[in-house]
Amino acid sequence: MARRKIILYNPKAVFYTMPLGLMAVGSALDPARYDVQIVDGRLLDNPLQTLLPLLDDALCLGVTTLTGDPIRDALKVTRAAKAYRPDLPIIWGGWHASLFPEQTLQEPCIDATVQAQGELTFAAMLERLQVGQWFDGVPGCTTRVDGRIVRNPPRPMTPMNQLPPVNYDLINVPQYFQLKRDRQLDYISSTGCFFRCAFCADPFVFGRKWSGIEPTRIADELEGLWHRHHFHDVAFQDETFFTYNDRVIEMAEEFLRRGLKFTWTATMRADQGSRLSEEALQLCIRAGLRWLMIGVEAGSQQMLDHLKKDVKIEQIVELAQRCARHGVKGVFPHIVGFPGESDASIQATLNMATKLRRMHSSFETPVFYFKPYPGSLITDQATAAGYRLPDSLEEWANFDFVAGASGPWVSTQQYQMVERFKFYNRMAGGRKSPIKWPLQQLARWRLRQQNFRFPIEQKIIERIKPLPKMS
Ligand code: B12
Ligand code: SF4
Incomplete structure (x- = not known):
């Protein structure tokens, strides 16, 4: 045929x-x-x-x-x-x-x-x-x-080990390196997630199931791709890469045993981090772990519980301290503006973002507004309370988190408070540079003191050149 x-x-x-x-x-x-x-x-x-x-x-x-x-x-x-x-x-x-x-x-x-x-x-x-x-x-x-x-009836999740390796010859890999301005390979080692966060679509799509590729196979595949494409970094795009710490430890051992000299980045839940021993974390770092994306979401335990995040504030802080100690870059996304969220809860989240950012100069603490992405418990609750989701593809095309818009339940005052924070948080972060230094110090002082009166520098900078948006 x-x-x-x-x-x-x-x-x-x-x-x-x-x-x-x-x-x-x-x-x-x-x-x-x-x-x-x-x-x-x-x-x-x-x-x-x-x-x-x-x-x-x-x-x-x-x-x-x-x-x-x-x-x-x-x-x-x-x-x-x-x-x-x-x-x-x-x-x-x-x-x-x-x-x-x-x-x-x-x-x-x-x-x-x-x-x-x-x-x-x-x-x-x-x-x-x-x-x-x-x-x-x-x-x-x-x-x-x-x-x-x-x-038709759903198809049960197929174990990742039963699926063939992804064929990177289907794309022009160097062209992606060029566009990313980085010889970074994207790779997925698992599908789904066992958790139940009330703002996330994963539990709806994968029914709280997870499947991952076994560690030797990950190492085999990446070794072959490394020799072929000479990347220096791998971005694991998994939802929850550290679902089984043993799997990651074995993978890291394989990287070391084979002398694979690339770095890697992945997602880590704070509870998973707290179960990863110091020895295992150090092993991962030796094997190339460079940065971690750790979803913080909220700054108060009450809100984290409401979100069914199943993570403790102390676990987040402790993991951040460990990252700071070992020089592992941490990206800590936060979410504010959930339906009915109080000013105090938003403030607690902004405080958390400040606290984490101050732990290490490489840390990033972007703040997003909750957008009622379909398929999550909170979105279901919002729609039950009268929020109307788009109902055509044209409307869905305009529904974008990246645009940085908040839900209609966020008051003007809350929005201003968050936007002001985001401005100074962006300005306070990043590497030291002689030009940025005075503004960076001023932004840090403002965030520490919670003093945002007479924001002249904000007005001037936004007029000259809007800072690149983090969210
Ligand atoms: C990389 C990534 C991004 C990248 C780009 C994604 C891309 N398409 O290139 C960036 C960083 C830009 C990004 C941005 C955002 N992302 Co994103 N992202 C991911 C992430 C981590 C990996 C995507 C991936 O490559 N997966 C691996 C592949 C193998 O899985 P897959 O794409 O799902 O494909 C499988 C099936 O879906 C299906 N399939 C897919 N395509 C097709 C096509 C055909 C024909 C068929 C038959 C089957 C099929 O088969 C595949 C194999 O099983 C996922 C989480 C995840 N692990 O999937 C979140 C995820 C997709 N992102 C999500 C979100 C919310 C966002 C943001 C809104 C976040 C933000 N705060 O700004 C933005 C906005 C995106 C937008 N609207 O443009 C949500 C999805 C929400 C949604 N309803 O679309 C996810 C699931 C994370 C989450 N749990 O909330 N993201
Ligand atoms: S936010 Fe992350 S940990 Fe929570 S359900 Fe979604 S993928 Fe899983």
Whole structure:
């Protein structure tokens, strides 16, 4: 049988992480039977010019989607592709299609959506197309049958060890290094998460399940990729990389044993950090651990409990102290502006951000507003209380956390308080530079004293050049 062409599209966006989702689904297809080509809209001025001719003899077009701005381009490209080849099946996968399987199909140009892990579902759907059949009954997808939208049963999570390695030849790796301005490889070593944070979509999409690649295989894969692509850093894009500390320890031992000389970054929950022994942390550092992303979310135990974060304030502080002691950079994201959140709770979170930032000059403590991202308990509560989520793809395209907007429940006074904090927090952070130094000191003093009267420097700087936004 002739190899069939499968085209996968990554929408335009302002960031250059490698398209791991598309690479994963593309790598799970038999190369003897499928010719997979990824078109990344972020790398092209006019993606349609490249994409449309490829569709001439394709079996299917797959599109990945995150909620928010990337939907705009995904929709534009999908509509153009359908107009160009009306008979071509178009499948959307990724987080938005996982959260809104049926609503996404209100768009007539999309033929099916895939929920959660896509590797086996997509492969099964293509098998159907190969023999001229539709997707009836294929687990893990939602489709239209006789004009009706039908959601098929979910597909149980496939253990990551049973999936083939991601084929990095599907993308032009050096081009991503160039755009990132960093020889940093993105890699995913696990899927899902066991936790239940009330602001996060992961429990909804993966049902609090987790699966990870075994440590020797991670080392094998990264060793091969390292020799091939000469990166100096790996960004583990896992939701909860340190789910099993033993797995990470074994991986770190493998890196050392093989003499792999690259650094790496990962996510760590503070409770997981508190279970990681000092010896194990030092081992990770020797094996290249360079920085950690540690979700703080809130500055009071009461709020953390409300968020079902299952982390103690002391665990966060203790982990930050350990990072500071060992010179591991910590990025500590915070969230404010939950529905009904009091001024005192917001202030506690801002205080926490200040406290952590002061622990080490390399620490970053970005503050985000809670945006009712779909699929979370708090969003469900907000909608039950009358908040209206978008109900079309056009509206979802305008729904973006990155824009830094707060929810309607944040008062003007709270918003001003947070914006002022964010301004000075940004100014206070970062490396020392002779030009920035006086302003940095002033910002630090203001944050310490909680004294924001006569913010002349803020007015001047915002007028001359808005600081790059952290959120
Ligand atoms: C890297 C990353 C980013 C990068 C860029 C993401 C990208 N697309 O390149 C950056 C840093 C820019 C980013 C930004 C944001 N992100 Co982000 N990010 C991630 C992260 C950590 C990894 C993504 C990844 O590569 N995963 C690995 C691949 C293998 O998984 P995957 O993409 O889900 O793909 C699988 C399936 O979804 C499916 N699939 C995917 N695409 C397709 C396509 C087809 C055709 C098929 C069949 C299947 C399929 O199959 C794949 C294999 O199983 C995820 C968490 C995570 N671990 O997934 C959060 C995550 C995706 N981000 C999230 C959020 C909330 C944000 C922000 C809003 C955060 C913020 N405070 O600003 C912004 C806004 C993004 C936007 N609207 O533009 C949420 C998703 C929310 C949503 N509904 O979309 C996640 C899940 C984190 C979380 N738990 O809250 N993010
Ligand atoms: S915020 Fe992180 S730890 Fe909490 S449920 Fe989401 S992925 Fe898991």
